[in-house]
Amino acid sequence: MARPIELILDKEEDELDKASIRIIGPNRESATESFDLIWRDKEIWEAVFLSAELNARDRNTWPTGRAFKKATEIGLFDKGRPATDRLKIIGQKLYGAVFCTQEIRSTFDYLLLQSDEIPIVELHIQASGSILQAYPWELLHNGQDFLFRGRRAILVRHVDLRQSVTPVDLAEMLEVVYIAPRPDMTSYPKYESLPPHTSDRLPVEELSREYPNVFNVHSLPVNTLDALHNHLKRSEQATHVVHIDTHGDFGWLCDECRSLNTPGSKICFTCKGPRSPDHKSRGFLAFEASSGELEWIDGDDLGLRLHRRGIPIAVLSACKSGFVAGRSTFNSVAGALIKQGIPAVIAIQLSIDTQQSKKLSAIxxxxxxxxxxxxEAVAEARIGLSDESWYRPVLYLRTDIDNYRGNVLQPVTSMGRSLDSYELAKELAEWKVVHHECQVLLDAIDKPLSSMTECYWKPDPDGARLNVAGIEWREHCMPQSKDIPSGWNLRYAQIPIIGSLPVQASEFRDISRELMKVKPSSDEFRKVYGRVRELRGVLWRLLTVADDRIRKLIDLLHPGD
Incomplete structure (x- = not known):
């Protein structure tokens, strides 16, 4: 019987700054080593954590003060901006600390290469209350590549509550309960700049309309915890997935005013009441109270409503819903649901923007x-995410050793699903990524191209419009081009034009440099302008191909829908 690769981590007894790793292979190969814990200094850990969590396009998410200074010292910021290779730096530092000897590295490399399938790496953290819980393990980088990006290997955060899980038959359709609380959060300073969320929902309902014979999505009209509880207890149909789409955070809840405070604070920011020893930091999700106001719900309270209802999967599209800190894995919302018997939880360990969350859900x-x-579903979804976001979704499992790949749903033959359909579905997911990314890039190009067209046809003696075009290119096009081609990581969606993607990525960078040097009306400018139009044409052709392929695949997979 095939088995996963197990990484078992624990703190060394009587050693505050040391831990141990034990690797166990599918055939019981093993290696053990002690290593020094890294990032134990509070300022360094804050710098690392914030550098992994930030959105490079949003300065409001960047570290400030001492954390910014420390992030700059250790190379995570460069010239006042997030370093483009900061995730690689974090992953290499963690890999070097944990896999600290040639023996332990060789054993792990050997096991990864021996699997005929995509290797599953189960992470078992034995020590509670340890920084081991919070390390960004998904970012492990061996100096050549990220170990868990794409289909090289899949990391599962396994909770050692073994139970036998019988896959649930999808008799007719995938039954999803979707709840999207949008409470008023303006009383929290960190959420003041959030855009209105009322119409910004995930594409779960769209999939239900697109594939009416495959999905059945129950969107709750009232976004309270009681509404979710009432639906689950009254529904006569099985629920396969509970999907909660909301805001999440990690901290301690004030008993007096029910405000959520940052983990390190000693007094409540709202009522100024002191923090008592009983106020432990944990994960919370933002629900609506019956009045429509904000109500923070922790994982234990939510888990009680889901307990023993035969729900195999919970999806938490909420920032920090999978984040672990403090004394136990179960202080995260995802961990608490695992403890209450949900076999599998997909959550977000840091923050994630809405567009990336949409892509994650669709795939x-x-x-x-x-x-x-x-x-494999989570691995494919990560492939579709950007370089800034792919590591943020986490998968928690509590299935037994016979089900380490997380088979919790079993399609039945009446739905006509076969291995061929499975492969076609993976190709469809990839073409949707291509289509989305091309559309984003085309939208980004259109603005500077409009300014360049004015420069081309109208006099611009002082170069003002050309300067605007250069600024627009750097602000709109360059950030998007970072996803070409590494963020796409395609295996099934392949045509010759895709082979030119690395060239297109270099084109974005070259054009950015040229726009800073050329003069209006010069031959050099006309050449750059022609390259931009040619680049737009390549992306447009690829978008057209992707659109056509998506339509054909949908017809093959869902004839008659």
Whole structure:
């Protein structure tokens, strides 16, 4: 019987700054080593954490003060901006600390290469209350590549509550309960700049309309915890997925005013009441109270409503819903649901923006519908995310050793799903990524191209419009081009034009440099202008191909829908 690769981590007894790693392979190969814990200094840890969590395009998410200074010292910021390789630096530092000897590295490399399938790496953290819980393990980088990006290997944060999980038959459709609380959060300073969320929902309902014979999505009209509880207890149909789409955070809740405070604060920011020893930091999700006001719900309270209802999967589209800190894995919302018997939880360990969350959901459900194991569904979804976001979703499992790939849904033959359909579904998911990314890049190009066209046809003696075009290119095009081609990481969506993507990525960078040097009306400018139009044409052709391929694949997978 095939088995996963297990990484078992624990703190060394009587050693505050040391831990141990034990690797166990599918055939019981093993290696053990002690290593020094890293980032134990509070300022360094804050710098690392904030550098991994930030959105490079939003300065409000960047570290400030001492954390910014420390992040600059250790190379995570460069010239006042987030370093483009900061995630690689973090991953290499963690890899070097944990896999600190040639023996332990060689053993792990050997096991990863021996698997005929995508290797599953189970992470078992034995020590509670340890920084081991919070390390960004998904970012492990061996100096050549990220170990868990794409289909090289899949990391699962396994909670050692073994139970036998019988896959649930999808008799007719995938039954999803979707709840999207949008409470008023303006009383929290960190959320003041959030855009209105009322119409910004995830594409779960769109999939239900697109594939009416495959998905059945129950969107709750009232976004309270009681409404979710009432639906689950009254529903006569099985629920396969509970999907909660809201804001999340990690901290301690004031008993007096029910405000959520940052983990390190000693007094409540709202009522100024002192923090008592009982106020432990943990994960919370933002629900609506019956009045429509904000109500923070922790994982234990939510888990009680889901307990023993036969729900195999919970999806938490909420920032920090998978974040672990403090004394236990179960202080996270995801961990608390695992403790209450949910076999699998997909959550977000840091923050994630809405567009990336949408892509994650779309690909995830596409794969689940065709019976993909959760491990592979999450891996495919991560492939579709940007360089800034792919590591943020985490998968928690509590299935037994016979089900380490997370097979919790079993399509039945009446739905006509086969291995061929499974492969087609993966290709469809990839073409949707291509289509989305091309559309984003085309939208980004249009603004500077408009300014350049004015320069081309109208006099611009002082170069003002050309300067505007250069600024627009750097602000709109360069950030998007960072996802070409590494963020796409395609295996099934392949045509010759895609082979030119690395060239297109270099084109974005070259054009950015040229726009800073050329003069209006010069031959050099006309050449750059021609290159921009040519680049737009390549992306437009690829968008057209992707659109056509998506339509054909949908017809193959869902004839008559």
């Amino acid at each position: 995830l459900y596409e794969m689940l519908t065709f019976g993909a194991p959760l491990t």
